[in-house]
Amino acid sequence: MFFCNRTFHSYFCHMLTLVEENYIKALLYLTSKDRTMKLQEGVGTNDLAVNLQVKPSTVNEMLKRLNEKDLVNYEKYKKVTLTELGETLALKVIRKHRLWETFLHDKLEFDWDEVHEVAEQLEHIRSEKLIEKIDKFLDYPKYDPHGDPIPDSQGVLPKRESTRLSQVEKNQNYVVLAVSDTTKEFLKYMEDLEIAIGTELLVMEKIAYDGSLKINKKGTLLTLSQKVADNILVG
């Protein structure tokens, strides 16, 4: 079914394995975090290993393979980056992941803490047509259930200003745009706090000692730890 000529250059036809897709997705995630946090360019073997829950030696082996396929820029002992090709393909996986999450949430009544796990599987389904139809079926959503931007069919992400709640000015109204932690624990806790995408928040006080925040949520007062406030993006 999936014809691919491997007799010529192997990267002539971009047929990544499920595992390869996960590696470049992790790489995109980690490198973009580096950039937004204004750290160095590129990711290390160990960071990738932690993210993918495998051992560094396994990552090392894979990086060589990804390098052969022209998906990453890899040199011994140096930080790794995605090539243009690698980034394009990683964005496609992200697009599929987020569209599936949106589908599960909007059409199948999945809670926002349940979608990620299933989308991890669905993101690897190979069918251009399928994902375009899903996109259409959902009426071309721009953001997934966690507020993360969905790349369009060209790989372009919608741009939007957002700030971590932990870094926001006092006594000003903000709306929750996204969360940057997709673990069940965090999302369940948000539900308990009744904080969701679209919730209005106002920072009343920042505690200098531990960075925690006193928040006014439509009249209700609550305290958020810095860790939580770091994972809430507002604008």
Add this chain to the structure above:
Amino acid sequence: MFFCNRTFHSYFCHMLTLVEENYIKALLYLTSKDRTMKLQEGVGTNDLAVNLQVKPSTVNEMLKRLNEKDLVNYEKYKKVTLTELGETLALKVIRKHRLWETFLHDKLEFDWDEVHEVAEQLEHIRSEKLIEKIDKFLDYPKYDPHGDPIPDSQGVLPKRESTRLSQVEKNQNYVVLAVSDTTKEFLKYMEDLEIAIGTELLVMEKIAYDGSLKINKKGTLLTLSQKVADNILVG
């Protein structure tokens, strides 16, 4: 995520690989064909190899593994059958396959010759909740786009009488219930002939020489080869 205790009996937790799922699905398909055609019970290594497009030695190896996992009854040089467990799990895969096909066709405007290929991938997504939600979303369909019965959540197939068009009585009206060839070539040809699920057909004449049929389709006359008529199920 998918916790599974392999320290006890390995079949304590039924976590089949994608490939194992394909083997038991093929086995169910081939053995049920045997039964409807009143041939012997069980399938041979070579038949399975043809069906799965691998070599007999590969099948042989896998059969031993499936036997260990109590999914098949395998003895050297004998025909293979599914165990009760194997059949149950195979039916779950079939259920997923047919529900996905129905989803693609009914909700995403896929043609009936396009659904199979994508469903081959989707059938392996592991999530009880997902498939139950899809079932509900489709309002619990009983038949897929090719007229094949969809097992319910208990693995029970809806029962229905049907006959191959090639074996039907002359001058009697029938309705197309299903097709038993899911290749694009066959399904495209059916579209050309404007024969779909629900189409009314009347056999006017059987040509003894080659088994072909003269058909009256709502006033239009057409001739079908035996091969085609074999793959149209009516009732």
Add this chain to the structure above:
DNA sequence: CTATAAAGTTAGGTAGACCTAACAAAATAT
């Protein structure tokens, strides 16, 4: 009832994706 053909099995090999243990390079601390 043998001879040949078909079906099934075994042996030995490959590639992907993982592992542990040992080792080398780079970064950091004293």
Add this chain to the structure above:
DNA sequence: ATATTTTGTTAGGTCTACCTAACTTTATAG
């Protein structure tokens, strides 16, 4: 500037799922 820690790499091994080539068992045909 050297010692230590951290990070990254290599070597060698496992498991799944495939392969080819050689072999054995069963079926079929004369």
